[in-house]
Amino acid sequence: MTATTTTTTLRSYIAPPQTKEKLDWAELEALDISLLDQPGGKQALANQVLSFINKNGFFYVTGHGLTNHQVDRQYSIAQAFFDLPLEEKLQYSCDTAVGDFRGYKPRSTGELAARDNDERYNIPKFTLEHERPHPELILQHYEEIKDFSLHIHNKILLPLLRLFAYVLEIDEEYLVQIHRYEAKGLEYLRYMQYYPRTVEEDAKLGNLWAKGHTDYNTLTFLFHQPVAGLQVQQPDNTWKYVKSEPGPIIVNIADALEYLSGGFLKSTVHRVTRPPPDQADKPRLGLIYFARPEAEVKMKPVQSPLLERLGLQVPAAQLKALEEVTAEDWARARIAKDHRFRTGIVKKQETEILAGVHQKYYD
Numbered sequence: 001m002t003a004t005t006t007t008t009t010l011r012s013y014i015a016p017p018q019t020k021e022k023l024d025w026a027e028l029e030a031l032d033i034s035l036l037d038q039p040g041g042k043q044a045l046a047n048q049v050l051s052f053i054n055k056n057g058f059f060y061v062t063g064h065g066l067t068n069h070q071v072d073r074q075y076s077i078a079q080a081f082f083d084l085p086l087e088e089k090l091q092y093s094c095d096t097a098v099g100d101f102r103g104y105k106p107r108s109t110g111e112l113a114a115r116d117n118d119e120r121y122n123i124p125k126f127t128l129e130h131e132r133p134h135p136e137l138i139l140q141h142y143e144e145i146k147d148f149s150l151h152i153h154n155k156i157l158l159p160l161l162r163l164f165a166y167v168l169e170i171d172e173e174y175l176v177q178i179h180r181y182e183a184k185g186l187e188y189l190r191y192m193q194y195y196p197r198t199v200e201e202d203a204k205l206g207n208l209w210a211k212g213h214t215d216y217n218t219l220t221f222l223f224h225q226p227v228a229g230l231q232v233q234q235p236d237n238t239w240k241y242v243k244s245e246p247g248p249i250i251v252n253i254a255d256a257l258e259y260l261s262g263g264f265l266k267s268t269v270h271r272v273t274r275p276p277p278d279q280a281d282k283p284r285l286g287l288i289y290f291a292r293p294e295a296e297v298k299m300k301p302v303q304s305p306l307l308e309r310l311g312l313q314v315p316a317a318q319l320k321a322l323e324e325v326t327a328e329d330w331a332r333a334r335i336a337k338d339h340r341f342r343t344g345i346v347k348k349q350e351t352e353i354l355a356g357v358h359q360k361y362y363d
């Protein structure tokens with residue numbers, strides 16, 4: 001694969017206006033990670049993390065060093081990608097039947113449209129393992145996409161992992177060492193677009209654009225996108241909207257980090273609902289980065305003095321199962337099970353994923 005340096009003019013991305021509806025927004029903490037470079041900053045952030053993280057795995061990150069312009073450039077590329085003819089996009093399809101999410105996933109049509117109403121293009125880590133064909137449009141912006149992805153990995157993910165390790169009172173490099181960029185394993189930047197449906201269609205589907213789920217990776221980074229719909233499940237099982245403003249990145253803890261932290265860091269259930277009336281007729285374009293542990297990492301919990309003091313123990317049966325499950329196996333199994341439902345192979349979503357470990361929630 002060759003990355004060309006040709007530059008074509010991209011249509012500017014103009015974000016849709018924020019909703020004027022009064023919605024029930026979740027109150028989420030914002031971690032300003034630029035404080036990590038200042039005296040006392042790490043301890044202040046650790047105290048902040050300890051104040052909420054065992055209840056809620058959603059938070060904002062600010063001070064992350066990416067500008068709104070850089071984010072909007074990614075949206076311009078994403079927008080141009082989804083504008084490509086379907087036949088071209090289909091040449092880069094991902095093999096979700098075997099749990100491989102690299103590349104393009106179309107939305108389903110006909111009767112299955114109800115189960116899958118979004119298009120995705122997942123751009124994997126820029127390592128030899130993942131060299132693969134991309135549309136010319138992506139190749140033209142390859143270096144820019146690479147810089148953006150590497151910034152997320154090196155300047156946002158790794159500092160957060162060090163902070164979480166510090167909170168868990170374990171070696172501060174422990175989590176970083178199982179997320180080496182060059183190592184075998186999959187992370188990706190995702191361009192995503194949901195499509196509006198009629199009031200009647202949505203009503204039949206419980207007004208859900210994506211059912212409640214947890215993510216299967218380490219941390220998910222959701223960049224600003226103003227079409228409201230993302231909701232996070234509260235400890236009392238109710239749902240609140242997650243507000244997205246230009247600047248902060250919404251971050252959520254996902255399964256691999258919950259397992260590695262013995263359940264202390266909570267992989268938090270979320271879903272996407274039909275947007276409010278003043279936004280429901282627009283496609284909802286998203287930009288998301290999914291960080292994952294290295295492929296061979298077993299998801300068994302770390303030995304942590306904090307967890308011991310708190311008396312947090314993973315149930316014996318689950319612990320035994322997790323000792324066998326690698327981050328790669330877990331993600332592949334989740335993706336392959338999801339494929340079976342989306343493509344109609346099974347009628348109901350399967351909650352048992354692998355080795356007796358169940359996915360937390362479906363609805």
Ligand SMILES: O=C(O)CCC(=O)C(=O)O
Nearest residue numbers: 210215222230270272286
């Ligand atoms: O589109 C969103 O806001 C959330 C997407 C999501 O939860 C996912 O792709 O896992």
Ligand SMILES: [Fe+2]
Nearest residue numbers: 213214215270
């Ligand atoms: Fe998700």
